[in-house]
Amino acid sequence: MTGSMVLRTRGLTRQYGRDSGLVRAVDEIDLDVPAGQALAIMGPSGCGKSTLLHLLGGLQRPTDGQVWLADHRIDTMSERALARLRRDSVGFVFQSFHLMDELTAVENVELAALLAGQSPRRARKRAMYLLDRVGLADRARHLPAELSGGQRQRVAIARALSNDPLVVLADEPTGNLDSAATVEVLRLFDEIRAAGQTLVVVTHDARIAAVADRMISMRDGAFADDSPLAGAGMAGTGSGRGSGTAAGAAAGTVYGGRR
Amino acid sequence: MAGRLLLVCRLLVRDLRRRPTETVLLLAAIAAATGTLTLGLALNGIADRPYQRTRAATAGPDVVVEPPEVTGTQALTALAPLTTAPGVTGHSGPYPVAYLMLTARGKTVHAVVEGRDRAPATLDRPAVTGGTWVRPGGVVFERAFADALGVHTGDTVSVDGHSLRVDGTAVTAARAAYPRAGWRVPGTPFTDPGGLVWVDRGDIAALAGGSQSLSYTLNVKLADPAAHDAFGAVSSAALNTRSWQFIAEEDSALAKQARKTMLIGSWLLAALAVASVAGIVAGRVIGQRRRLGLLKAVGAGPAMVAAVHLAEYLVIGLAAAGIGLAAGWLAAPLLASPGGGFLGSVGAHPPALRTVVAATCFALVIAAAAALAPVVRAAITDTVHALADAASPPRRRGGRVRLSRRLPTALLIGVRINARRPRRARLAMVNTLITTTTLAAALMFQVQNRQETHIGPSELVNPDDERSYHAMLIVIVVLCVLALINAVVSTWSAVLDARHPLAVARTLGATPGQATAGLSAAQLLPAVPGVAAGIPAGIVLFLAASAGQIRYPPGVWWLATALGILLAVAALTAVPAIAAARRPVADTLRSTAS
Structure with a gap:
């Protein structure tokens, strides 16, 4: 596998149900995401984009096909190894934030670092730095219930970055936000992209495309379109059904990747 | 390691503070069982220590001889x-x-x-x-x-x-x-x-x-x-010789039947406590599904997830052991008072180490046994499923679907709620089964001839019988309190869990009354087999622990007991059900939207 490729799938398939009730949520998808790329995946509800994101992050196992995260093939990993990989290499941002209600903002951000075995002092320092970066240093000791939707999502983004992951996977990050909060989050994603963080965002929101290097449209579990956006150096050269490979990725890495 | 430990402790403390009522209920359930066991163990030494104290204070002889x-x-x-x-x-x-x-x-x-x-x-x-x-x-x-x-x-x-x-x-x-x-x-x-x-x-x-x-x-x-x-x-x-050991043994026999009652009672209460704690834990774990999914998403492995959940219940178990031990030991003199025959009292000294160890292990076993299954299930739950906070879809059984089509709306709701969470329905049945078993055994005890000691031409109160009666009363009171807690907690869990589908049902035309009746029916339906099996189980339990000629209560007493228990369940479950049904549908739908 190419060294600068952060995510790679081949024939990735996820089915639900059986016989006449069989649904192919993700249908033989080939995808390459090079380091530093900001990829937006769009499509109508139920087209399989969230399932694809879950498969990429190891939250779900494919019915068929392979997934690599960096040099690790994750579809055959044990649950324990997957957990370790998630806390070390993947940051998740969810539509409904999924902050722990009983923990303050800074405690939510340091969650992954503590799970990864970092010392409490170091985890707290990093969490405070990230909260400062997302503009919420003054809200660090507030509970999620005391924060607005946009602020909660910024805390979730800070949490996703706390372990300096290889890739940030965001599932409808602006889906529950009003316009003002959406703008805040978009600005943050733009900063993350500019810093060279690999980013995969599943969204309905066309404005996300403004901060992406590449956009894939999905329909019925497969890729319908894969196009580079302004500033992006690589485009999908689909090969067969559901193809979204990034040819020449090694040469075309726009952002510096991890750190 | 320090970071993970901090995280476990942090989540533990915050969760306990966030759910004080459930924490108190858990403490009460485990402490009740532990306290009863402590009481039973205290009765083991009912005459032992006071006899020794009396022997020392009165210069008791080693042997008494009579021709x-x-x-x-x-x-x-x-x-x-x-x-x-x-x-x-x-x-x-x-x-x-x-x-x-x-x-x-x-x-x-x-x-x-x-x-x-x-x-x-x-x-x-x-x-x-x-x-x-x-x-x-x-x-x-x-x-x-x-x-x-x-x-x-x-x-x-x-x-x-x-x-x-x-x-x-x-x-x-x-x-x-x-x-x-x-x-x-x-x-x-x-x-x-x-x-x-x-x-x-x-x-x-x-x-x-x-x-x-x-x-x-x-x-x-x-x-x-x-x-x-x-x-x-x-x-x-x-010559007839009586050693001091023989005399001490004679005195300890005074509490034999009461001790048996307390020990059987403590096992029944332990079973009820396990059912109670399992119900509360299952409700808590359901309430924590999103948190669980999040923990897994950010990299907590199954062991860490289990540790986060189990630590909480073990800490509660430890605290409950302390409370139960103290309560049992303080209550011991009321029941296990050596009476006028001895100096001092049973609870005057700290409990023996073996009692402390037994009570602590007992409480921890209850907590672990009740929490293990839901915690293991939580640890292996699919992350995406947990994040979506979706209940497991009920198994579709043709017979049940056909039956529910013919049922009135309230019963239909009750059947569906139980089909959605079959384990909770089973716990509700176990709760009623144990309660009915104990009440049936108590009823059997009540109708027996109260033994009075013939001391010559007259009869006097038999202190053994009095103690057994008091022991039985204590077990029944504690058991009823625990059963009450279980019924309310079980209904409240059902209320929280079913609030969204019930709100949807109300948008489709179900009335608040039908929703209330449905929630009550969900608890009442599994109570029926519990009552039906509990009455013969209580009779068998009494027969196993008794000797001599047995008298049976009239059939109408059994019928009244069965109906009384079912009515009590209906009344207890109606309170949280009514409270839930009063909430506006729109509010419920908004708060449960995912």
């Missing part, structure tokens, strides 16, 4: 060689003893009357607990005997037709307490239940109708108190 078949000078002659027998280091007596009839408060009972000097003896110095020691013309009662008869210092009683004033009460370690004082049937080696009184040595001959009819008792101290068997062998076969 059962001879009286007067013959008895004195038989006892005389023992005072200088090998291994004997001290003695008191022989004291004259008469087995007479005592009349007090209209009751005539057996009394072992012992003649004593006013001066204290070297061995067996009965400790006066009220009034004074013996004086001419007076009588001192063994305290438990006085309690059973209801006599007090200053009263007048009659001993074989002779009036005596009650000078006081005292306790001794030389004879077992009432009713095991050992009233000897004249001219035979056999004994009957009776109580002990002391009179002035100068009065006893007149009471017994002459000195030749007096028996005698000798208190002996041995160089080696454990060598009473050897002493018994050297003394004449015609």
Whole structure:
């Protein structure tokens, strides 16, 4: 596998149900995401984009096909190894934030670092730095219930970055936000992209495309379109059904990747 | 490691603070079972420690010797060689003893009357607990005997037709307490239940109708108190010897039935506590599904997820063990009071280490047993499923679907709620089963002839029976409280869990009344088989723990019990159900939208 490729799938398939009730949520998808790329995946509800994101992050196992995260093939990993990989290499941002209600903002951000075995002092320092970066240093000791939707999502983004992951996977990050909060989050994603963080965002929101290097449209579990956006150096050269490979990725890495 | 430990502790503390009611309920459930076990264990030593204390305070003898078949000078002659027998280091007596009839408060009972000097003896110095020691013309009662008869210092009683004033009460370690004082049937080696009184040595001959009819008792101290068997062998076969260990054993038998009741009760309560804790934990884990999914998403492995959840319940178990232990030990004197027969009380000293260890392990096992299944299930739950906070879809069974189509709306809702969470329905059934079993056993106990001890022509309250009755009452009260908690918690969990589907049902036309009735029905339906199985189980339990002729309550009593339990379940579950149904549908739909 190419060294600068952060995510790679081949024939990735996820089915639900059986016989006449069989649904192919993700249908033989080939995808390459090079380091530093900001990829937006769009499509109508139920087209399989969230399932694809879950498969990429190891939250779900494919019915068929392979997934690599960096040099690790994750579809055959044990649950324990997957957990370790998630806390070390993947940051998740969810539509409904999924902050722990009983923990303050800074405690939510340091969650992954503590799970990864970092010392409490170091985890707290990093969490405070990230909260400062997302503009919420003054809200660090507030509970999620005391924060607005946009602020909660910024805390979730800070949490996703706390372990300096290889890739940030965001599932409808602006889906529950009003316009003002959406703008805040978009600005943050733009900063993350500019810093060279690999980013995969599943969204309905066309404005996300403004901060992406590449956009894939999905329909019925497969890729319908894969196009580079302004500033992006690589485009999908689909090969067969559901193809979204990034040819020449090694040469075309726009952002510096991890750190 | 420090970071993970901090995280586990942080989540534990925040969760306990966030759900104080559930935490208190968990504590109450486990502490109730632990407290009952502590009470049962305290009864094991009911007479042990107080007897030892009484023995030390009254210079109790190692062996008491009586010639059962001879009286007067013959008895004195038989006892005389023992005072200088090998291994004997001290003695008191022989004291004259008469087995007479005592009349007090209209009751005539057996009394072992012992003649004593006013001066204290070297061995067996009965400790006066009220009034004074013996004086001419007076009588001192063994305290438990006085309690059973209801006599007090200053009263007048009659001993074989002779009036005596009650000078006081005292306790001794030389004879077992009432009713095991050992009233000897004249001219035979056999004994009957009776109580002990002391009179002035100068009065006893007149009471017994002459000195030749007096028996005698000798208190002996041995160089080696454990060598009473050897002493018994050297003394004449015609002498009756009672070691202090035998007397202590006799006294401990006083609480045998009560101890059995408490121990069976504690196991029933433990089963109920497991059901209760399992119900609460299952509800909590369901409520924490998103948190669980998030933990997994950010990299917590199954072991970490299990540790986060299990730590909470083990900490609660530990706290409950402390509460239960303290409550059980403090309550022990109420039930396990050694009565008038001894000095001190059962709960006056800290519990034995084995009691502390047993109670702590018991509480932790309850917490772990109840939490293990939901926690393991949580640890292996699919992350995406947990994040979506989706309930497992009920298995579609054709029969159930066809049946529910024909049911009225309320019953249909109840059937569907149970189909959605079958484990909770099973816990509700177990809860009712254990409650009904205990109540049925208590009903059986209640209809038996309350045993009164025949102490001569009259009957007195049997202290064994009284203790058993009190033990049964304690078990029933604790069990009913626990069952009540279970019913309310189970319904409240159902309310929280079903609020979204019920809100949807209401948008489709179900009325608040139908929703309330549906929630109640969801608890009532599994209670029916629980009641049906609990009544025969309670009868079997009682039969297994009893001996002798058994009486059964009339059928209508059983019917009333069954209906009463079902009505109680319906009433208890209606309260949270009504509270839930009063909330506007729109609010519920908004708050449960994912």
